[in-house]
Amino acid sequence: MSNDPRLFIDAPLGNGQAVPLSREDSHYLINVMRRDEGDPVRLFNGRDGEWQATVAKAHKKNAVLACETQNRPQAAVPDLWLMFAPVKRQKNELIVEKATELGVADIRPVITTRTQSERMRLDRFEIIAKEAAEQTERLDLPVIHEAVKLDQMLEDWDENRVIIYCDEAGDDGARPWGGDTGRASQALGPLTEMRGKPAALLIGPEGGFTPEERDRLRSLDFVHAVSLGPRILRAETAVISALTLWQSVCGDWG
Amino acid sequence: MSNDPRLFIDAPLGNGQAVPLSREDSHYLINVMRRDEGDPVRLFNGRDGEWQATVAKAHKKNAVLACETQNRPQAAVPDLWLMFAPVKRQKNELIVEKATELGVADIRPVITTRTQSERMRLDRFEIIAKEAAEQTERLDLPVIHEAVKLDQMLEDWDENRVIIYCDEAGDDGARPWGGDTGRASQALGPLTEMRGKPAALLIGPEGGFTPEERDRLRSLDFVHAVSLGPRILRAETAVISALTLWQSVCGDWG
Numbered sequence: 090m091s092n093d094p095r096l097f098i099d100a101p102l103g104n105g106q107a108v109p110l111s112r113e114d115s116h117y118l119i120n121v122m123r124r125d126e127g128d129p130v131r132l133f134n135g136r137d138g139e140w141q142a143t144v145a146k147a148h149k150k151n152a153v154l155a156c157e158t159q160n161r162p163q164a165a166v167p168d169l170w171l172m173f174a175p176v177k178r179q180k181n182e183l184i185v186e187k188a189t190e191l192g193v194a195d196i197r198p199v200i201t202t203r204t205q206s207e208r209m210r211l212d213r214f215e216i217i218a219k220e221a222a223e224q225t226e227r228l229d230l231p232v233i234h235e236a237v238k239l240d241q242m243l244e245d246w247d248e249n250r251v252i253i254y255c256d257e258a259g260d261d262g263a264r265p266w267g268g269d270t271g272r273a274s275q276a277l278g279p280l281t282e283m284r285g286k287p288a289a290l291l292i293g294p295e296g297g298f299t300p301e302e303r304d305r306l307r308s309l310d311f312v313h314a315v316s317l318g319p320r321i322l323r324a325e326t327a328v329i330s331a332l333t334l335w336q337s338v339c340g341d342w343g
Numbered sequence: 344m345s346n347d348p349r350l351f352i353d354a355p356l357g358n359g360q361a362v363p364l365s366r367e368d369s370h371y372l373i374n375v376m377r378r379d380e381g382d383p384v385r386l387f388n389g390r391d392g393e394w395q396a397t398v399a400k401a402h403k404k405n406a407v408l409a410c411e412t413q414n415r416p417q418a419a420v421p422d423l424w425l426m427f428a429p430v431k432r433q434k435n436e437l438i439v440e441k442a443t444e445l446g447v448a449d450i451r452p453v454i455t456t457r458t459q460s461e462r463m464r465l466d467r468f469e470i471i472a473k474e475a476a477e478q479t480e481r482l483d484l485p486v487i488h489e490a491v492k493l494d495q496m497l498e499d500w501d502e503n504r505v506i507i508y509c510d511e512a513g514d515d516g517a518r519p520w521g522g523d524t525g526r527a528s529q530a531l532g533p534l535t536e537m538r539g540k541p542a543a544l545l546i547g548p549e550g551g552f553t554p555e556e557r558d559r560l561r562s563l564d565f566v567h568a569v570s571l572g573p574r575i576l577r578a579e580t581a582v583i584s585a586l587t588l589w590q591s592v593c594g595d596w597g
Contacts, residue, residue, distance in 0.1 A: 190580050192572070225574040276591045277531075317587075318446065318596035320479045326444050329580065330587040333571075337530045337588060342572035 091160075093141075094122050095131040095223045097230060102137040106156040107145065115152040118144070130154055135229040138163040164228055167340040168287040170195040170250070173328055174204045174294035175236065180325045181206075185214045187325070189221035189231050191332040192340065197289075198236035203296035209236060239302060243309065251283050252312045254291040255331050276316050280338040283313065288339060290331045295324055345414075347395075348376050349385040349477045351484060356391040360410040361399065369406040372398070384408055387476075389483040392417040418482055421594040422541040424449040424504070427582055428458045428548035429490065434579045435460075439468045441579070443475035443485050445586040446594065451543075452490035457550035463490060493556060497563065505537050506566045508545040509585050530570050534592040537567065542593065544585045549578055 096118070100108055110118065118124050126147045132154065133139045139160040146153040171193045175181050188196055196218070198209055214233045222230050298306065306312045317330050336342040350368055364372065372378050380401045386408065387393045393414040400407040425447045429435050442450055450472070452463055468487045476484050552560065560566045571584050590596040
C-alpha cells in the first residue's frame with residue numbers, strides 16, 4: 090500500500106490533467122506534509138477512480154498537481170445509509186468520521202422525540218468526511234444530508250430499502266436481565282436475511298426511542314431490530330458496531 | 344431499565360451494608376447528579392452483583408449509601424483480552440472506553456516496533472474504564488495491565504488462548520486492489536472456528552506491524568488473522584470493529 094499523501098479533489102482527473110489545489114489542501118500538502126515539486130500524491134474525486142499525481146508547483150497557497158496514471162478505477166461503497174439521532178458535537182463528529190471509514194454511502198441525521206441536540210454544522214461534517222475518506226482509501230465521499238424528523242422520514246420511505254434499528258437505550262426493560270419485551274435477541278441472524286438489499290441503519294438517541302416511536306418502528310414491515318449485546322452501548326459505539334456487523338454480513342467485508 | 348445513577352465501589356456490598364463514598368464519587372452523586380437523602384442509586388463492585396441502595400448521608404465530600412437489595416447476581420464478561428499498540432493519548436483513552444463498553448475482560452497495551460507512543464497513564468485508563476463500566480451496565484471492570492513488548496508477550500504466551508490479529512495498516516500490499524500476500528480474506532469465517540476458546544485480539548499500531556513481526560505472528564499456530572474489510576481503519580475503529588465481530592460470533596451477543 091502506498092504511503093503517498095491522498096487527497097479528495099472536486100475536479101476532473103485524467104491523464105495529463107493539471108489540478109490546482111484549494112488553499113487548505115495546498116497548506117496541508119506543502120506546509121504540513123512538506124512535499125516539494127516532483128513528489129508523488131494520490132488523488133480521487135468520487136468519479137474517476139484514484140490517480141497518481143506529482144507536485145507541479147509547490148506553492149503554499151496555490152499548489153498545482155499533475156495527474157499521471159490511474160491507480161484504481163472508480164468503485165462504490167455498498168448501498169448503506171446511516172441514520173442517527175444527533176448527540177453532542179464531538180460525538181456527532183466521531184460518528185461521521187467512523188461512518189465514512191466504515192464505508193457508508195449516505196449519512197442522514199434524524200430528529201427523534203428525545204434527541205437532545207438539533208444543531209449540527211454540516212460544513213464541519215463535510216470536512217471530517219473528506220479527511221476520513223482520504224485516510225481510509227475509499228474512492229468517494231459519503232453524501233451528508235440535512236436532518237429530518239423521524240416521522241417525516243418514515244412517511245417518505247421507499248420500502249425497497251430495509252431499516253435496521255438498534256435501540257440501545259431502550260427503557261422498556263428489554264435487557265437480558267430485565268425480561269424481553271420484543272428486543273431483538275441477536276445480531277447476526279437477522280442480518281443474513283437482508284443480504285443483497287439496500288439498507289439503512291437507524292441508531293436512536295442517548296435517551297432511547299419513546300415507546301410510541303418504538304411501536305411505530307416495530308409495526309413497519311421494512312423495519313428490523315438488531316441486538317448489540319447485553320451491555321449498553323453509547324450512541325457512537327452502537328453506530329460503529331452496527332456498521333461493522335452489516336458490512337461483514339451484507340456488505341463488502343465478505 | 345433503571346435510570347438510577349450507577350457506581351462502581353471497591354467495597355463489600357450486601358444487605359444493610361453502609362457504603363461510604365470517595366470524595367470523587369460523593370461530588371459526582373451529590374453535586375453533579377444532585378441526589379439527596381433517600382434517593383436511589385445502584386452499586387456494583389465486581390464481586391457481589393448489582394445492588395440497589397439509597398443515599399443515607401448526602402454529604403458533598405463524604406456521602407454514605409445504604410445497600411438494600413441485590414438487583415442482579417455477579418456475572419462475568421466473556422474471556423476476551425484486548426492487546427493494542429498505543430497510539431495518541433486521546434485515542435488510547437477512546438480504546439479503553441470502548442473496550443470496556445464492548446465487554447473486554449483484560450486490557451494489555453503492547454509495544455511493537457512501530458509503536459509511536461509508549462507513555463500511558465494507567466491511572467487515567469482506570470478512571471475511564473470505571474466510568475464506562477458504570478454506564479454500560481457491566482458488573483465488573485476490565486483488568487488493565489502495564490505495557491509489554493510484543494516479543495516478550497509472544498514468548499510468555501499460554502497457547503490455550505488464541506490470538507486474533509488485525510493488521511490494518513499493513514505495508515505488504517495485502518489489499519484487495521494491491522494483490523493478496525497472506526491477508527485474511529474475511530472476518531466472520533475464521534472467528535466461527537474460535538468459539539469456546541479464550542481469546543485475545545491484537546490490534547497493530549498506526550504504522551502497521553513490521554514484516555518481521557508479521558512473519559512471526561503468522562508462524563505461530565495460536566495466531567489467526569482476521570480481515571476488517573477493504574478500507575483502512577484507524578486503530579481505534581479497528582479495535583471496536585474487531586471486538587464487535589468477536590462478541591457476535593464467539594462472545595455473549597448471540
